[in-house]
Amino acid sequence: MASTTHIVTVLTILSLLACSVNAQLSSNFYATTCPNLQTIVRNAMTQAVNKEARIGASMLRLFFHDCFVNGCDASILLDDTATFTGEKNASPNRNSVRGFEVIDTIKTRVEATCNATVSCADILALATRDGVVLLGGPSWIVPLGRRDARTASQSAANNLPSPFSDLATLTSKFSAKGLSARDMTALSGGHTIGLARCSLFRTRIYNETNIDSNFATTRRANCPASGGDNNLAPLETQTSNRFDNNYYKDLVARRGLLHSDQVLFNGGSQDALVRTYSNNNAAFASDFAAAMVKMSNISPLTGTNGEIRRNCRVVN
Numbered sequence: 001m002a003s004t005t006h007i008v009t010v011l012t013i014l015s016l017l018a019c020s021v022n023a024q025l026s027s028n029f030y031a032t033t034c035p036n037l038q039t040i041v042r043n044a045m046t047q048a049v050n051k052e053a054r055i056g057a058s059m060l061r062l063f064f065h066d067c068f069v070n071g072c073d074a075s076i077l078l079d080d081t082a083t084f085t086g087e088k089n090a091s092p093n094r095n096s097v098r099g100f101e102v103i104d105t106i107k108t109r110v111e112a113t114c115n116a117t118v119s120c121a122d123i124l125a126l127a128t129r130d131g132v133v134l135l136g137g138p139s140w141i142v143p144l145g146r147r148d149a150r151t152a153s154q155s156a157a158n159n160l161p162s163p164f165s166d167l168a169t170l171t172s173k174f175s176a177k178g179l180s181a182r183d184m185t186a187l188s189g190g191h192t193i194g195l196a197r198c199s200l201f202r203t204r205i206y207n208e209t210n211i212d213s214n215f216a217t218t219r220r221a222n223c224p225a226s227g228g229d230n231n232l233a234p235l236e237t238q239t240s241n242r243f244d245n246n247y248y249k250d251l252v253a254r255r256g257l258l259h260s261d262q263v264l265f266n267g268g269s270q271d272a273l274v275r276t277y278s279n280n281n282a283a284f285a286s287d288f289a290a291a292m293v294k295m296s297n298i299s300p301l302t303g304t305n306g307e308i309r310r311n312c313r314v315v316n
């Protein structure tokens with residue numbers, strides 16, 4: 001008798017804990033209120049990626065920059081106005097993050113069938129997953145039920161991880177979001193797709209020594225010592241439109257483009273994991289998917305907090 005009561009008490013405590021940790025997100029959140037949601041998002045992302053493969057990369061980065069600033073609450077989607085300073089013009093985002101028009105298109109289509117029901121934050125989470133899958137990456141089940149912020153934080157966005165940071169700083173920024181060094185190294189594999197601007201890797205290709213010299217020469221050709229700040233280079237050398245483990249092969253060959261990439265393989269704590277991922281795409285794919293779910297759970301607004309924005313660019 002006593003032990004049955006005891007078990008019930010323990011189970012109750014455990015379920016309460018599970019609720020508070022996961023703040024009520026659930027994969028079937030819109031199952032009855034917007035059953036076609038995932039199809040609408042998938043079709044729109046298929047069109048967008050067919051038009052420009054890079055959009056899959058841009059969406060992934062948009063989601064990362066949303067989730068790391070006060071959680072995955074679509075704060076990054078809010079436009080600046082005369083009286084409102086949001087995140088779009090914070091230095092890591094300005095002239096850099098992209099994909100807003102695709103989110104607008106999806107939101108319009110979702111509103112047409114499920115008026116005032118689905119948050120912009122959830123649309124971004126689904127579009128990101130679909131972009132990765134469309135470029136050949138792993139899939140995962142997206143927890144849903146996030147609501148949209150009515151505020152944004154330019155100062156927190158200015159504090160996003162920098163491409164000039166060292167390993168300790170990067171590790172502590174991920175740790176502050178509840179993500180381990182392993183999560184960080186797996187998530188950095190997002191740089192298997194997409195492009196970066198010359199101004200963000202110039203010091204690496206001209207001044208650093210832990211870099212393959214042929215690679216440095218190749219990259220310097222389109223990124224002069226002065227000028228050409230916005231010239232683009234692929235973050236990964238072989239397949240920057242394909243979501244695979246080539247990013248880690250680059251790091252092992254000292255062909256990381258950003259300083260913040262190469263610190264993951266520079267005689268430090270992440271070397272062994274980088275080597276594992278470079279030899280084992282399945283290990284990378286499964287760790288990446290798990291870390292994306294973790295990142296997508298960073299302090300969501302749920303219940304009656306926040307709102308379901310009508311237009312992702314402005315609060316209601």
Ligand code: HEM
Binds near residue numbers: 057097190
């Ligand atoms: C570890 C800390 C990170 C730093 C310092 C960093 C930094 C950067 C920088 C500087 C760029 C180029 C931006 C530009 O040229 O304007 C970039 C691009 C990109 N980042 Fe990261 N990043 C980090 C982590 C991540 C994570 C966790 C993800 C996703 C899981 C991610 C996904 C991407 C993608 C996909 C692009 C290419 C975007 C495009 O082509 O539009 N990054 N990142």
Ligand SMILES: [Ca+2]
Binds near residue numbers: 193238239246
């Ligand atoms: Ca790739």
